[in-house]
Amino acid sequence: MKALRPEEVVKRFFDEVRSGKKLAAAPELMAGKVFAHQVQSEQEVTVERTPEVYAEHVQEMLDAYGPFTLEVQELLGSGDRVYVRWKQTGTHIGEVDGYPPTGLPVIELASAVYRVENGKIAEYWIQIDRAGIERQLKRNAAEAGAATATAGGAAD
Structure with a gap:
């Protein structure tokens, strides 16, 4: 069987694992230990993840946002590195x-650079618009609170 190019590995990872559609495929596409560099302006953090821990992470997203849509907006490869930019839309x-x-x-807007080694994701650097997600959660909480107050007032 012909080995997949790094771009093909990452595309399959997004189609199956990151999308939440086939979490069991994580061990096929991820090394036993993956270094996840979370690039944050206030503090960069590196988390070590196994395929099973990553699948649990995606399951947590499914629990929080339901069966979200994941739109890969850009995927570019160079050697063992693959850049991906995406838009994830879910329901809270x-x-x-x-x-x-x-x-x-x-809506989550994010991008990452994945390093593929021996046909599996071994490392990645991810950036997420966390401030944008926070603003949406605050706005949604205010809208939901206003709708509840209006509905409660109408019942009187």
């Missing part, structure tokens, strides 16, 4: 950062 159905579910949409 589970608690997120202390915000109770609102049933309203939440």
